[in-house]
Amino acid sequence: MDIDVKKVMLKLLETQKEYVLVDLEKYSEAMVAVFTADGKPYVKFPKFEDEAGKIAEYTAIVETARSKNAILMITVNDARVRKNATAADVENYRWGDFDETNARTCVVLTASGPGLQSCSLELGYTISSGRVEFDPEPEFLYGIELNLLPDWPGHEAQGSA
Secondary structure, three states, X not given: OOOOHHHHHHHHHHHHHHHHHHHHHHOOOEEEEEEEOOOOOEEEOOOOOOHHHHHHHHHHHHHHHHHOOEEEEEEEEEEEEOOOXXXXXXXXXXXXXXXXXXXXXXXXXXXXXXXXXXXXXXXXXXXXXXXXXXXXXXXXXEOOOOOOOOOOOOOOOOOOO
């Protein structure tokens, strides 16, 4: 199965932008799209209230993906990221550390799978006076570490997305 990962990520991002526009300040999405070698993709919408719930939800998704021999997993989450975060900020981050006063809001997608170099796509936005302003372009990062997906895809990930 041949998948244009970047194209799929950009399509998912456009869908999420529409959700932000509709939900404005209530937008809070978590979605995982899993693609299997037999061409049967499936989508999950994990629900969680805290870091422990998030870990449990994503652990179960990874277990299912492995059991179905998934070849690609794309996560979509809303997130807050700190501009110019230091390595120490990232390493010491704990759930909720980046609040509204020191972080910007983003839609963050990650793509990973066996034989792929993990990558992310991030699009920041601000909401002011009932209007959404998205950053001009999403930012792609390659070779990222995926702490969100425990033991996925394992140590065999190589190549490019």
